[in-house]
Amino acid sequence: MDAVLRAVAMYVVLLVIFRLTGKRSMAQVTTFDFIILLIVGEATQQALLGEDFSVTQAALVIATLILLERLFDYASWRLPRFRRITEGLPVVVVENGRPLQDVMTKEQITTDDVLSAARGSQGLERMDQIKWAVLESSGGISIVPKSPV
Amino acid sequence: MGLDIEQDESFQRREWRWQHGGTVLLVLVVVAALAGLLGAGPLSWTERESADGVVTVAFDRVTHHESDDSMTLAFGPEAVSDGTVTVELAGTWPGGVDLQGISPQPVEQRAVPGGLVLVFAADGADRVETNLRFRAQEYGPLRGEITVAGRSVSFSQFVLP
Structure with a gap:
């Protein structure tokens, strides 16, 4: 018991x-x-x-x-x-290269965290190459890159 | 939106409020633990005396299950008779803990219905002190009563799981 x-x-x-x-x-x-x-x-x-x-x-x-x-x-x-x-639910933190500051403050993540995830998962160099960055419920940040023009 | 994702703004705001409240609660818990409200510590250590102050027991109000803890008993010279001090421990406390050691050692230790009797050698000159090391084996409140030379002290200790 x-x-x-x-x-x-x-x-x-x-x-x-x-x-x-x-x-x-x-x-x-x-x-x-x-x-x-x-x-x-x-x-x-x-x-x-x-x-x-x-x-x-x-x-x-x-x-x-x-x-x-x-x-x-x-x-x-x-x-x-x-x-x-x-x-919990996933939360969008970057939209079209633009970080959503209020969300990031609430979740206590920085643009560096997002850029680090972008480098690691997509090999991206800059914020403006990110279409969407989502803080998943697992705590990880997933990145959707902008399609090359 | 373009991104096929489940989002709910009002839920998210509520979640953030809960998380903020939760962090505050955790801080309070840790501070309370440091102060001794959740176990051994300055706020937990207390003393109980008999009416005439001859018998004193010092112990932690809150202790943890299966955790080493100790209790100090002190007796004035009035408690000594025939060179010994006879202490009777009754209540749920003696049965609810595992006594690991008593120092100084009693000259005699007897199990009696309802508790334990310890007999210590004493010369009657000064206060006699003895330290009981124990580990709580049961959960919840444990009540004990210490009777020495007709004087009684009761105490209550809460065991957290």
């Missing part, structure tokens, strides 16, 4: 914390983002297993977490409102 309750509690805690602190916390852009995610993993592990290091406990925790994932996936598919609440 303990294993299941711990797994559910940690899943909910992590979901709430990451949803409440914004999309970019999931993005893993810098090395430090990656390190933070590793540390979060370590902190979670102790709470999930407690003092019970048996195979049964580990199996139960894993089973509960996978089941919760499936449940949330199903609910997100079935109820768009549920998906919005748990995942």
Whole structure:
């Protein structure tokens, strides 16, 4: 019983914390983002297993977490409102080479972040080569380049 | 728009408000934890005394499940009889924690219905202090009552999961 309750509690805690602190916390852009995610993993592990290091406990925790994932996936598919609440919506941040400053301020991303994503995914050089830049619900920035004239 | 994307401005504004509120809440939680409202800390450490001040217990109001914590008991010379101090621990607290160590060690430790009896050697000259190290095993509020030489002190400790 303990294993299941711990797994559910940690899943909910992590979901709430990451949803409440914004999309970019999931993005893993810098090395430090990656390190933070590793540390979060370590902190979670102790709470999930407690003092019970048996195979049964580990199996139960894993089973509960996978089941919760499936449940949330199903609910997100079935109820768009549920998906919005748990995942959020993508947000346009650059339109036709023009950064939307108010949106970028709210989401705390800079033009450098957008340009870095443009270089990485499309090999673009400048802001005016970007048709659309969208901050996806995953925290990553996707770029639609302007068609060459 | 040209871009086939699901967007909802009012939802987005609401989401940003929630995120702002959520960050404020997290800051409050961390500050509360630092102050000791969510576990051991300056706001959590407190003392309870018997009516005449002979028996004192110092402990954390809030503790964590399966986390090392400690409690200090102190007795004045009036509590000593026959060179010993007999402490009776009753309530849900003794059964709800795992005692890891007592220092100084009692000369005798007995389980009695409803709790625990500890007998410490004392010379009656000064205040006797003993430190109980324990780990909470149950969740929620744990109430304890310490009785020494007819004087009683009650305390309550909340165990967070």
